[in-house]
Amino acid sequence: xxxxxxxxxxxxxxxxxxxxxxxxxxxxxxxxxxxxxxxxxxxxxxxxxxxxxxxxxxxxxxxxxxxxxxxxxxxxxxxxxxxxxxxxxxxxxxxxxxxxxxxxxxxxxxxxxxxxxxxxxxxxxxxxxxxxxxxxxxxxxxxxxxxxxxxxxxxxxxxxxxxxxxxxxxxxxxxxxxxxxxxxxxxxxxxxxxxxxxxxxxxxxxxxxxxxxxxxxxxxxxxxxxxxxxxxxxxxxxxxxxxxxxxxxxxxxxxxxxxxxxxxxxxxxxxxxxxxxxxxxxxxxxxxxxxxxxxxxxxxxxxxxxxxxxxxxxxxxxxxxxxxxxxxxxxxxxxxxxxxxxxxxxxxxxx
Amino acid sequence: xxxxxxxxxxxxxxxxxxxxxxxxxxxxxxxxxxxxxxxxxxxxxxxxxxxxxxxxxxxxxxxxxxxxxxxxxxxxxxxxxxxxxxxxxxxxxxxxxxxxxxxxxxxxxxxxxxxxxxxxxxxxxxxxxxxxxxxxxxxxxxxxxxxxxxxxxxxxxxxxxxxxxxxxxxxxxxxxxxxxxxxxxxxxxxxxxxxxxxxxxxxxxxxxxxxxxxxxxxxxxxxxxxxxxxxxxxxxxxxxxxxxxxxxxxxxxxxxxxxxxxxxxxxxxxxxxxxxxxxxxxxxxxxxxxxxxxxxxxxxxxxxxxxxxxxxxxxxxxxxxxxxxxxxxxxxxxxxxxxxxxxxxxxxxxxxxxxxxxxxxxxxxxxxxxxxxxxxxxxxxxxxxxxxxxxxxxxxxxxxxxxxxxxxxxxxxxxxxxxxxxxxxxxxxxxxxxxxxxxxxxxxxxxxxxxxxxxxxxxxxxxxxxxx
Numbered sequence: 001x002x003x004x005x006x007x008x009x010x011x012x013x014x015x016x017x018x019x020x021x022x023x024x025x026x027x028x029x030x031x032x033x034x035x036x037x038x039x040x041x042x043x044x045x046x047x048x049x050x051x052x053x054x055x056x057x058x059x060x061x062x063x064x065x066x067x068x069x070x071x072x073x074x075x076x077x078x079x080x081x082x083x084x085x086x087x088x089x090x091x092x093x094x095x096x097x098x099x100x101x102x103x104x105x106x107x108x109x110x111x112x113x114x115x116x117x118x119x120x121x122x123x124x125x126x127x128x129x130x131x132x133x134x135x136x137x138x139x140x141x142x143x144x145x146x147x148x149x150x151x152x153x154x155x156x157x158x159x160x161x162x163x164x165x166x167x168x169x170x171x172x173x174x175x176x177x178x179x180x181x182x183x184x185x186x187x188x189x190x191x192x193x194x195x196x197x198x199x200x201x202x203x204x205x206x207x208x209x210x211x212x213x214x215x216x217x218x219x220x221x222x223x224x225x226x227x228x229x230x231x232x233x234x235x236x237x238x239x240x241x242x243x244x245x246x247x248x249x250x251x252x253x254x255x256x257x258x259x260x261x262x263x264x265x266x267x268x269x270x271x272x273x274x275x276x277x278x279x280x281x282x283x284x285x286x287x288x289x290x291x292x293x294x295x296x297x298x299x300x301x302x303x304x305x306x307x308x309x310x311x312x313x314x315x316x317x318x319x320x321x322x323x324x325x326x327x328x329x330x331x332x333x334x335x336x337x338x339x340x341x342x343x344x345x346x347x348x349x350x351x
Numbered sequence: 352x353x354x355x356x357x358x359x360x361x362x363x364x365x366x367x368x369x370x371x372x373x374x375x376x377x378x379x380x381x382x383x384x385x386x387x388x389x390x391x392x393x394x395x396x397x398x399x400x401x402x403x404x405x406x407x408x409x410x411x412x413x414x415x416x417x418x419x420x421x422x423x424x425x426x427x428x429x430x431x432x433x434x435x436x437x438x439x440x441x442x443x444x445x446x447x448x449x450x451x452x453x454x455x456x457x458x459x460x461x462x463x464x465x466x467x468x469x470x471x472x473x474x475x476x477x478x479x480x481x482x483x484x485x486x487x488x489x490x491x492x493x494x495x496x497x498x499x500x501x502x503x504x505x506x507x508x509x510x511x512x513x514x515x516x517x518x519x520x521x522x523x524x525x526x527x528x529x530x531x532x533x534x535x536x537x538x539x540x541x542x543x544x545x546x547x548x549x550x551x552x553x554x555x556x557x558x559x560x561x562x563x564x565x566x567x568x569x570x571x572x573x574x575x576x577x578x579x580x581x582x583x584x585x586x587x588x589x590x591x592x593x594x595x596x597x598x599x600x601x602x603x604x605x606x607x608x609x610x611x612x613x614x615x616x617x618x619x620x621x622x623x624x625x626x627x628x629x630x631x632x633x634x635x636x637x638x639x640x641x642x643x644x645x646x647x648x649x650x651x652x653x654x655x656x657x658x659x660x661x662x663x664x665x666x667x668x669x670x671x672x673x674x675x676x677x678x679x680x681x682x683x684x685x686x687x688x689x690x691x692x693x694x695x696x697x698x699x700x701x702x703x704x705x706x707x708x709x710x711x712x713x714x715x716x717x718x719x720x721x722x723x724x725x726x727x728x729x730x731x732x733x734x735x736x737x738x739x740x741x742x743x744x745x746x747x748x749x750x751x752x753x754x755x756x757x758x759x760x761x762x763x764x765x766x767x768x769x770x771x772x773x774x775x776x777x778x779x780x781x782x783x784x785x786x787x788x789x790x791x792x793x794x795x796x797x798x799x800x801x802x803x804x805x806x807x808x809x810x811x812x813x814x815x816x817x818x819x
Contacts, residue, residue: 015736021746021747024747032773039761040766184536304466336466
């Protein structure tokens with residue numbers, strides 16, 4: 001009796017579970033079909049849009065057409081996408097004409113409306129479009145978005161600020177960049193590169209020299225965005241004063257000025273092998289003939305990378321040619337040093 | 352006795368299918384949420400990209416064993432990838448078919464006096480060559496030791512901080528490296544990233560790159576396409592946001608070299624070296640409390656050839672199941688470990704029950720129910736109801752994967768292709784899945800009795816490949 005009751009319950013559960021799963025499957029398939037139909041309609045609409053607007057945008061690179069077709073509200077997203085795409089590709093007069101075209105089509109208002117929408121895609125497109133339009137009146141809006149929790153929006157806003165008032169924007173961005181763990185250093189480096197060294201150098205140096213030691217590593221990915229001549233004294237200063245291997249490595253990677261040679265030589269004997277690797281590389285760039293003995297000693301380092309970079313540095317030193325290299329190789333007693341020098345000689349085509 | 356066993360089996364099956372459905376639907380929800388979150392940033396993907404100069408250089412490792420027919424084309428396609436700085440290291444794992452000769456001829460290889468570092472022990476390296484035509488190509492010729500051993504040799508010779516393990520027959524998109532490296536650029540905790548692998552059979556491939564997307568005629572491959580969608584779209588897309596993804600496909604995965612070396616490299620005593628490494632990384636990082644992320648890149652960035660005949664497919668599935676069980680068993684300390692987090696307390700037991708022991712429960716359960724029905728302990732309609740439940744749940748999961756594909760990438764452009772996938776979904780759940788469960792059960796058995804595994808050789812048709 002108990003078995004029968006159990007079996008009955010189980011049977012019903014299994015049966016209705018199966019039927020429920022099949023019904024849900026049918027619903028999902030129907031939704032899939034509807035989505036595909038929607039996609040096809042959207043693609044057709046996009047084709048029509050492209051047929052009309054691509055030639056107009058191409059013409060607008062040189063002159064704004066006298067009359068423009070009406071842009072339906074449902075095509076705004078597509079207009080912004082195509083327009084942003086061209087703006088990302090182009091520089092100079094063409095972008096100014098395209099901006100005039102967008103404003104003539106009311107896209108500045110549309111973009112601001114997009115920024116207010118709930119959809120993240122709309123907000124991103126709207127903000128990116130305003131970034132390219134670089135209108136003074138959007139400064140406050142960009143400033144609001146710089147503090148946005150969403151990293152994508154805040155980084156686009158950072159870019160927008162540099163397009164509107166670069167000199168004022170850079171200090172704001174640098175201050176945020178050391179606070180925001182969710183910002184991508186690659187994106188920020190791109191923004192600073194785009195702003196150019198003239199705009200970045202002075203605020204960067206001012207900011208960097210006031211930064212506490214523990215935050216300096218956060219600025220290292222952006223060293224290349226400032227003028228080389230201004231960068232070298234900063235590196236020289238950090239190489240003398242900073243202790244963190246991360247900072248030392250960052251500085252050694254960028255150092256180009258022989259003024260830093262004493263510090264670099266000292267760091268070739270650093271306890272951290274990552275520092276020794278980059279000190280060896282730096283000696284390859286700025287070292288003198290008298291650094292040969294120091295680099296030869298590094299050929300016997302216990303770390304492969306130190307030996308490898310030291311060998312590369314050795315063959316780059318002034319006065320090092322195939323003959324000198326062979327003589328050096330013959331005089332080496334350490335097999336590790338000999339092997340690595342042989343490898344680098346072949347890599348550089350010196351044998 | 353039979354009545355009691357049948358009753359217990361019915362409850363077990365009911366709970367099993369309920370757990371399976373709820374688990375996968377939950378993963379589906381997480382995947383949908385992740386898709387919605389990434390939609391805004393994906394809208395920027397179509398914009399032109401410039402290199403920032405901050406992309407870390409990558410060593411691409413290609414183990415090759417008896418790949419003479421395809422190796423030159425594969426290496427050429429890898430050399431054409433769009434990425435600022437990368438090297439290609441081909442590891443010839445003691446091939447017997449002239450793979451090394453093909454490589455020497457195609458790429459003008461010369462012996463190279465590399466100061467080779469043995470950071471991971473491997474079978475002896477016979478020689479290292481470099482290409483006089485392509486400065487970023489090197490070839491390691493070593494004694495046969497299996498794929499894991501070959502990868503370890505590649506890691507030893509690699510020069511860059513990230514390495515990408517690629518199967519010699521993988522077809523990558525030109526921007527695959529750019530896409531898979533993105534998680535590393537935005538989060539320094541990332542130690543491994545994998546991408547969606549799709550099936551290339553039926554597609555047109557020219558000079559190692561995908562030219563057009565199509566579907567094969569072979570129903571066996573169509574079934575596998577539905578299966579792959581299910582595995583990648585919500586299997587991995589669902590686990591990744593909660594940092595609990597247990598596998599990165601051996602066909603294409605990007606790893607932080609220092610993390611892999613510290614973990615001991617690939618294990619050579621398992622057939623599932625790709626999964627085992629990922630589970631081990633989870634275990635080590637969890638146990639030591641180090642912050643880390645193992646992430647999944649949703650874009651379809653790697654295409655691979657699926658088996659077209661039953662024998663090859665069976666071998667593959669038996670191997671995969673063994674690999675799965677070995678990976679879990681070797682890292683069983685992670686299961687319910689107090690520092691295990693969501694991996695140890697959710698993903699590990701889920702994968703163990705529904706993927707590891709799933710075939711045993713499904714097939715064993717139905718065999719017992721069939722015996723009970725034959726013996727009169729349960730009625731045939733009761734047996735039918737459980738069969739309906741099993742097929743219904745399978746169809747539901749496949750349909751949700753197809754829907755997710757429609758929402759996200761809609762890779763197959765023509766409606767007729769989508770219709771064929773819907774039809775394939777039926778076949779996949781009625782017949783193929785049961786056959787697959789049988790093969791997986793064999794894999795489970797071979798793991799249990801401890802049969803020694805080997806790399807395995809695949810019958811490749813490569814009908815879709817063209818050198819023109």
